[in-house]
Amino acid sequence: MGARFEELAWRETPIGAISLRRRRDPALQVEVYEVKLDDEFLMSSLFPVAEIELARLGLAPLPGGDLGVVVGGLGLGYTARTALADDRVGSLLVVEAIEDVIDWHQRGLLPFAAGLAGDSRTRFVHADFFAAAAGDGFDPDRPGRRFHAVLLDVDHSPRNLLNPGHAAFYTPDGLRRLAEHLHPGGVFALWSDDPPDPDFERSLAAVFATSQAHVVPFPNPLTGGESANTVYVAQRAH
Numbered sequence: 001m002g003a004r005f006e007e008l009a010w011r012e013t014p015i016g017a018i019s020l021r022r023r024r025d026p027a028l029q030v031e032v033y034e035v036k037l038d039d040e041f042l043m044s045s046l047f048p049v050a051e052i053e054l055a056r057l058g059l060a061p062l063p064g065g066d067l068g069v070v071v072g073g074l075g076l077g078y079t080a081r082t083a084l085a086d087d088r089v090g091s092l093l094v095v096e097a098i099e100d101v102i103d104w105h106q107r108g109l110l111p112f113a114a115g116l117a118g119d120s121r122t123r124f125v126h127a128d129f130f131a132a133a134a135g136d137g138f139d140p141d142r143p144g145r146r147f148h149a150v151l152l153d154v155d156h157s158p159r160n161l162l163n164p165g166h167a168a169f170y171t172p173d174g175l176r177r178l179a180e181h182l183h184p185g186g187v188f189a190l191w192s193d194d195p196p197d198p199d200f201e202r203s204l205a206a207v208f209a210t211s212q213a214h215v216v217p218f219p220n221p222l223t224g225g226e227s228a229n230t231v232y233v234a235q236r237a238h
Helices: 049-059 078-084 099-106 129-134 164-170 172-179 198-207
Strands: 005-013 016-025 030-037 040-044 067-072 089-096 122-126 147-152 182-192 210-220 225-235
Touching (some): 049 067, 049 182, 049 225, 067 078, 078 089, 099 122, 129 164, 164 172, 172 182, 172 198, 198 210, 198 225
Parallel strands (some): 067 089, 067 147, 089 122, 147 182
Antiparallel strands (some): 005 016, 016 030, 182 225, 210 225
């Protein structure tokens, strides 16, 4: 069973102290993995549904195979793992700003993400997703490379940001720069902890040919009720 609580990794970063913790929940009888930034919870293995749906919903509109996919924000790995489960995905570029998070996966600290780091299709890039989106793109070896899908899960929502410097990305101008890194017909999908945001939906509609906000409900074992996240899916014109 292991210890009731264990801090698996901790490090001070430019945006705060990030830690990976494992604890045994006595009520649920499960091992829970959590990521904290300072005193703020970023993610938990108790609530993976919307992170999984980010990949499923984001890849669903795409035809064909040998898809090139970017995941922005590695976290506990649910989105990246789900993308790799789609046989159409030929390459997966995971862009993560905090090198320690990449290290967690390479060291095998997250058993439910086993296989992600070792999959030949996976490549980790230690970089600022938002700077890459505004610049030459996500692949440092191939500036200007285009992708079939970009799946983003970094900020809590387009309004609730981990870093105020990310705000420009969620504007029409920022989204247009992101869209330039997509093939025609390519998809941008975004996880959000908030309900659908009409202002952000208008920004997506100003840039992409189609866009939709999907409300993703899931059972919340902590409250005994139901919670929900939002997954935005926007597609470029073909």
